[in-house]
Amino acid sequence: MFVIELGETKINPYYLQAFLSSDLGAMILKNIYISGAIPTITLDKLKRMIISLPPLEE
Numbered sequence: 001m002f003v004i005e006l007g008e009t010k011i012n013p014y015y016l017q018a019f020l021s022s023d024l025g026a027m028i029l030k031n032i033y034i035s036g037a038i039p040t041i042t043l044d045k046l047k048r049m050i051i052s053l054p055p056l057e058e
Contacts, residue, residue: 002041002043002046004016004046009056010053010056011051011053011056012056015053015054016051019051019052024052025051028049028050028051029041029049032045032046032048032049
């Protein structure tokens with residue numbers, strides 16, 4: 001289990017939750033899973049995940 005701590009001056013946590021729940025976010029997460037009996041995401045792959053960010057004002 002990982003905890004993602006956010007710098008709220010860089011990203012709105014509600015945006016991140018909405019992004020990861022979107023079709024694009026789900027596709028990105030699916031691409032970093034390691035297949036097995038229990039799908040897993042490694043810390044290294046999580047750190048390398050790219051998230052599209054609009055300006056914070058939006």
